[in-house]
Amino acid sequence: MLWILSAILLLGLAATAYLYWREAKVTAQLGTELTVLRREEQALFDFLNQFGETMTRGSDTGPAMDLIVSFAQEATTADAAGLFVREKDGRTLRARVVSGLFPPFHRITSDRLFSKRKFVAEMVKREIIELGDGVIGQVALTGRPLLITNAENDHRVPKSEISGLVTRDVLAVPLNVREENLGVLVLVNKREDPPFTTADQSLITAVARQASVTLDLIRLHKLEAEQQRLEQELELARTFQSLLLPRRVPDYQNIRLAGLYRPALEMGGDYYDYIPIDDRYLGIAVGDVSGKGVPGALIMAAVRAALRAEARLSLSPREVLQRVNRVAMEDTKESVFITMTYGVLDSQTGIFRFCRAGHEPVICCPGNGKGIVSYQPEGMALGIVEGELFSMMEEQELDLSREKTAILYTDGIVEAMNPKSEEYGMERFHGQVQQHADKVPGEVLQAVLEDIDKFARGRDQHDDITMVVVNWAGEAQGEKTERTAMDASTA
Amino acid sequence: MKNYELVVHPAEDGASMRKAEVVGCLDSHTVVGFERELQSVVDSGANVVVLDLESLSYISSAGISALMGLTHRLRKSEGELYLLRPTEKVRRVFRTLGFTTIFRIVDEEAEVSSAQGK
Incomplete structure (x- = not known):
């Protein structure tokens, strides 16, 4: 009986002791876990604090990446750590920061001795890792973490x-x-209590999450800075371009003139110019460079200078353009070309003698409801070929005293688009000119421009719009009674 | 918003001729990719390129610059750029510029082989 009682008591004691021991163990375990969690929390907090501070100091990602790597290495007691960042092409990765003795994850082809730490780091930094290739490439591709605890027996x-x-x-x-x-x-070889645990993984995942958001912000900031730089460049080009335009309208007997240049958001390289040759003759040019922005404006500046110099030496537009073409050939890349219409207007007779170097035709309209006549003599754009092929350029004449109004323009007018990507078109342009031909040049310009804007219905202007309207204010002088044009066509 | 695509036909063994189709519009935005893609075709050893322009709806001066540059580069290596069946609209742009005498514009692919066979 006694032994039964003793046994029960003993069992009770044992059970109590066991329960106590288990509770103590659980408490101790919880305590340890809590300590670990607290330590991790503290570490994460410290990291975020330092990270935030580093971020406010500059827009460079370098210090931030250093901090991520050194923190991750310390927190997990890893022998080595490395941060591999995607290259701009998006298909490869490269090490930006390597700390400790980081074993190369790729077969090393060099036979140099890489025993020294710094050499190993340099070697790892030189490696280009394809997306999906090896451990690093796999993690980048899948976007999921990878924990390998027994790497020596892992084929990856x-x-x-x-x-x-x-x-x-x-x-x-x-x-x-x-x-x-x-x-x-990437973290390699845990020093204490190896190998890495899931706790390490969750801590580093949390760090990585914070780090990526910040790195992303810096990247966006950089993109914005790049955008700003582009806008400044564009502003420079605009200022430069505006300096190329005539500052005043020259005063000639019998002639009324108006010019318009409205740049697109990304300047298209248009220009126009009035070149007073003497009291009687006036040179008029409208051109378009195939390059945009600053390069386009620089080429235009060179062409403008050449044209201004040559125009004063000859009254033949063909001769002038041939010489300008030589300059353009020397000054531009083989693929860059300039289209231009250049002509010389005799303010006494109203004869406008002109050439078309690959440019839009000259259109004329005498008003009173009469139709449009379009002049399109043969001629190739400047800057592409020399010699015979270029010399095939035709010179043509029109009598402004009969035509009353002549318009030189660039393709930005007929190619203006509406939200449905339809083009403004030649027909509508001619219609507008015909409708307003009796008005003074400035009003003709305004009417066409308003109609283009009405058509575009708010769509961004994608190319420069340039137009020069020349109007004969004197008496009809010409002997010809019929309106003629070698390559005339009515709209 | 803007459509553009370059379809490069696979190279035939030992052939120095490659064919590609331009679809959509070639302007200052799309021309960057166009030039890069075509350059890699040239770099892969093609010195005769046939560019099908039947589905090219619009070409800006930047696009024409690219064609001009490619023509020059190919001719330097005694090659040629053939422009196959451009639409009337694109032809008009070439005519306005006076470039119909510079570009090799063909209506049938057979014209390319007979020209190359010379």
């Missing part, structure tokens, strides 16, 4: 050929932002 981790460089365990965590992967943070 290559054996190092360098003595003393053994990969025991690997933790690779992606740097993701939204749906996009920016890079991979």
Whole structure:
């Protein structure tokens, strides 16, 4: 009986002791876990603090990446750590920061001795990792972390050929932002209590999440700065271009003139010019360079200078354009060309003698409801060929005293688009000119421009719009009674 | 908003001729990709390029510059750029510029082989 009682008591004691021991153990375990969690929390907090501070100091990602790597290495007690970032092409990765003795994850082709730490880091930094290739490429591709605790027997981790460089365990965590992967943070060989644990993984994942958001912000900031730089360049080009335009309308007997240049958002390289040759003759030019922005404006400046110089030496537009073509050939790349219509107007007779170097035709309209006549003599754009092929350029004459109004323009008018991507077109343009031909040049310009804007219904102007309207204010002088044009066509 | 595509036909063994189709519009935005893609075709050893322009709806001066540049580069290596069946609209642009005498414009692919066979 007694032994039964003793046994029960003993069992009770044992059970109590066991329960106590288990509770103590659980408490201790919880305590340890809590300590670990607290330590991690503190570490994360410290990291974020430092990280935030680094970020406010500049827009360079370098210090931020250094901090991520050194923090991750310390927090997980890893032997080595590396941050691999996606290259601009999006298909490859490259190490930006390498800390510690980082074993190369690729077969090393060089036979140099890489025993020194800095050489190993340099070697790893030189490697280009294809997306999907090896541990790092896989993590970047899938966007999911990879924890390898027994790397020596894992086929995904290559054996190092360098003595003393053994990969025991690997933790690779992606740097993701939204749906996009920016890079991979890799930790190698845990020093204490190896290998890496899932706790290490969750801590580094949290760090990586914060780091990617910040790196993304810096990247966006850089893009914005780049955008700003482009806008400044464009502004420079605009200012430059505006200096190329005539500052005043020259005063000639019998002639009324108006010019318009409205640049597109990304300047298209148009220009126009009045060149007073003497009291009687006036040179008029409208041109378009195939390059945009600053390069386009610079070419135009060179062509403008050449034209201004040559125009004063000859009254033949063909001769002048041949000489300008030579300059354009020397000054431009083989693929860059300039289209131009240049003519010389005799203010006494109203005869406008002109050439078309690959440019839009000259259109004329005498008003009173009469139709449009379009003049399109043969001629090739400037800057492409010399010699015979270019010399086939025709010179043509029109009598402004009969035609009353002549218009030189660039393709930005007929190619203006509406939201449905339909073009303004030649027909509508001619219609407008015909409708307003009796008005003074400035009003003709305004009417056409308003109609283009009405048509475009708010769509961005994608090319420069340039137009020069010349109007004969004197008496009809010409002997010809019929309106003629060699290549005339009515709209 | 703007459509553009370059369809490059696979190279035939040992042939120095490559064919590609331009679809959509070639302007200052799309021309960057166009030039890069065509350059890689040339770099892969083609010195005769046949560019099908039947589905090219619009070409800006930047696009024409690119064609001009390619023509020059190919001719330097005694090659040629053939422009196959451009639409009337694109032809008009070439005519206005006076470039119909510079570009090799053909209506049938057979014209390319007979020209190359000379």
